Amino acid sequence: MITLQENPLRVGLQQERTPEPLILTIFGASGDLTQRKLVPALYQLKKERRLPPEITIVGVARRDWSDDYFREQMRQGVEEFGGGIGNEAVWNDFAQGLFYCSGNMDEAASYEKLDTLLSELDGKRGTRGNRVFYLAVSPNFFVPGLRNLGAAGMLKDPIKNRVVIEKPFGKDLGSAKALNRVVQEVCREDQVYRIDHYLGKETVQNILVFRFGNAIFEPLWNRNYVDHIQITVAESVGVEDRAGYYETSGALRDMVQNHLMQLLAITAMDAPNSLDADSIRNEKVKVFQAMHLADTQNLDRSAIRGQYSAGWMKGKPIPGYREEPGVKPGTTTPTFVAMKLMIDNWRWKGVPFYLRTGKRLPKKVSEIAIQFKEVPLLIFQSAAQQTSPNILAMRIQPNEGINLRFEAKMPGPDLRTRTVDMDFSYGSSFGMETADAYNRLLLDCMLGDQTLFTRGDEVEEAWRVVTPALAAWDAPADPATIPQYEAGTWQPTEAEFLINRDGRRWRRL
Numbered sequence: 001m002i003t004l005q006e007n008p009l010r011v012g013l014q015q016e017r018t019p020e021p022l023i024l025t026i027f028g029a030s031g032d033l034t035q036r037k038l039v040p041a042l043y044q045l046k047k048e049r050r051l052p053p054e055i056t057i058v059g060v061a062r063r064d065w066s067d068d069y070f071r072e073q074m075r076q077g078v079e080e081f082g083g084g085i086g087n088e089a090v091w092n093d094f095a096q097g098l099f100y101c102s103g104n105m106d107e108a109a110s111y112e113k114l115d116t117l118l119s120e121l122d123g124k125r126g127t128r129g130n131r132v133f134y135l136a137v138s139p140n141f142f143v144p145g146l147r148n149l150g151a152a153g154m155l156k157d158p159i160k161n162r163v164v165i166e167k168p169f170g171k172d173l174g175s176a177k178a179l180n181r182v183v184q185e186v187c188r189e190d191q192v193y194r195i196d197h198y199l200g201k202e203t204v205q206n207i208l209v210f211r212f213g214n215a216i217f218e219p220l221w222n223r224n225y226v227d228h229i230q231i232t233v234a235e236s237v238g239v240e241d242r243a244g245y246y247e248t249s250g251a252l253r254d255m256v257q258n259h260l261m262q263l264l265a266i267t268a269m270d271a272p273n274s275l276d277a278d279s280i281r282n283e284k285v286k287v288f289q290a291m292h293l294a295d296t297q298n299l300d301r302s303a304i305r306g307q308y309s310a311g312w313m314k315g316k317p318i319p320g321y322r323e324e325p326g327v328k329p330g331t332t333t334p335t336f337v338a339m340k341l342m343i344d345n346w347r348w349k350g351v352p353f354y355l356r357t358g359k360r361l362p363k364k365v366s367e368i369a370i371q372f373k374e375v376p377l378l379i380f381q382s383a384a385q386q387t388s389p390n391i392l393a394m395r396i397q398p399n400e401g402i403n404l405r406f407e408a409k410m411p412g413p414d415l416r417t418r419t420v421d422m423d424f425s426y427g428s429s430f431g432m433e434t435a436d437a438y439n440r441l442l443l444d445c446m447l448g449d450q451t452l453f454t455r456g457d458e459v460e461e462a463w464r465v466v467t468p469a470l471a472a473w474d475a476p477a478d479p480a481t482i483p484q485y486e487a488g489t490w491q492p493t494e495a496e497f498l499i500n501r502d503g504r505r506w507r508r509l
């Protein structure tokens with residue numbers, strides 16, 4: 001059998017962006033993220049011939065697995081979550097590059113053992129000392145992981161050694177600062193890849209192209225024309241089997257501080273001078289620096305939390321959050337957050353940004369909707385009807401695309417108007433499905449491109465913005481005071497008031 005390595009056609013078939021041979025070490029190899037997202041994404045890249053043939057993946061976790069068992073587990077992940085194995089020969093080639101090393105991230109001896117294995121594999125697989133370490137573990141392990149990697153000399157080569165840090169980056173502003181200090185102690189900023197997988201989504205990247213690759217939208221993209229902006233990231237799933245993590249996190253840390261803040265920053269930032277990583281990050285930092293909760297004196301007018309209670313979805317009974325396995329019955333951890341934020345700069349002064357995210361909402365849908373101001377004078381009096389404001393909705397998922405809602409004349413002798421849609425859909429325009437965000441981000445990291453990763457100061461600013469809500473919600477509270485919403489409904493009524501009191505309402509999605 002001809003392997004990919006020996007196949008003389010391989011070079012011609014390879015895509016342009018192929019990383020150097022390397023070993024990717026994943027800490028948290030037996031966890032949900034590795035099996036559901038990381039390895040399926042790596043295998044997809046392999047199938048697309050975007051990885052070098054020498055690619056080697058080493059999984060690290062405490063449980064005592066063999067290489068073969070690790071390979072089986074990863075195969076199951078690809079079958080269940082990655083669209084299947086496809087060509088068995090490609091899988092076999094990929095699987096031969098999978099290795100497992102049991103170890104405890106808190107113990108220095110585990111890093112010595114790992115370093116020995118990596119050196120052996122360098123020799124066997126020709127990976128030339130290029131190493132990426134991916135911290136796919138709970139945030140509690142970021143500091144010990146970085147310190148131990150540093151102490152073992154595994155990050156000492158700034159060109160060959162990189163580290164990927166999952167979100168949430170810390171648990172508040174103080175811990176994010178402390179984590180950034182540890183990062184600075186053990187390596188250089190250009191070795192660090194703080195991942196936020198929303199930045200890897202095609203549609204999120206398309207916001208940049210839409211805004212800065214077209215001349216017609218940017219003149220409208222400001223306080224003179226925009227009434228308000230709504231960002232929704234709704235999930236239909238519940239906490240699943242992640243209660244251990246989620247109970248210490250909740251929706252504010254799990255989703256708002258990172259994913260929603262990044263969506264907001266990309267929507268609100270000024271045009272960068274170029275597409276290089278720092279130009280984009282500089283613009284995002286400026287937006288965060290000007291951002292604050294709408295009413296800093298009265299939190300209830302700026303931030304609402306909620307928890308799903310028992311309900312029905314797709315005809316099935318759904319337990320409430322407090323009844324989920326591993327969740328404390330009197331927990332106050334939010335599974336829903338709505339916020340009203342303001343950005344005090346020339347572009348956005350006075351324009352509210354309403355954010356909402358939650359689990360067990362009626363469907364999985366994420367979008368950014370720009371609602372424009374009403375026309376100054378309604379001249380279609382005879383129509384005896386109101387026109388609706390223009391809305392530009394950028395759909396992040398599913399049915400990725402962009403929709404513009406505007407008024408049109410209805411056919412016929414009377415001058416009657418109706419709201420219509422102009423729709424762009426990725427699927428029908430490009431005839432292909434968008435790739436998973438992790439494919440793009442893993443590849444970028446292996447190629448050394450930090451553009452779609454966040455920088456230390458940016459993450460700290462995002463924590464600063466949510467600090468008043470964190471401080472209030474981390475304080476002990478009577479569980480009876482936490483707003484509830486039935487599983488399968490959109491939000492607690494308190495979140496309706498947040499926007500309704502401004503004479504606006506949440507979009508129906």
Ligand SMILES: NC(=O)C1=CN([C@@H]2O[C@H](COP(=O)(O)OP(=O)(O)OC[C@H]3O[C@@H](n4cnc5c(N)ncnc54)[C@H](OP(=O)(O)O)[C@@H]3O)[C@@H](O)[C@H]2O)C=CC1
Binds near residue numbers: 034
């Ligand atoms: N799951 C998801 O969809 C997403 C997750 N993330 C982030 O990814 C990270 C991991 O999440 P997830 O995979 O869900 O978590 P899991 O709880 O599923 O996995 C945690 C992993 O850490 C390992 N681990 C725990 N303690 C140690 C230790 N002392 N030494 C070595 N390994 C250890 C566990 O293995 P063992 O018990 O064998 O040691 C396990 O492999 C988190 O930061 C999360 O925020 C980000 C986006 C999405």
Ligand SMILES: O=C1O[C@H](COP(=O)(O)O)[C@@H](O)[C@H](O)[C@H]1O
Binds near residue numbers: 197235254255
């Ligand atoms: O980071 C996380 O994201 C997922 C949602 O990601 P998506 O790509 O499916 O929209 C969320 O379920 C999880 O709680 C969170 O940790």
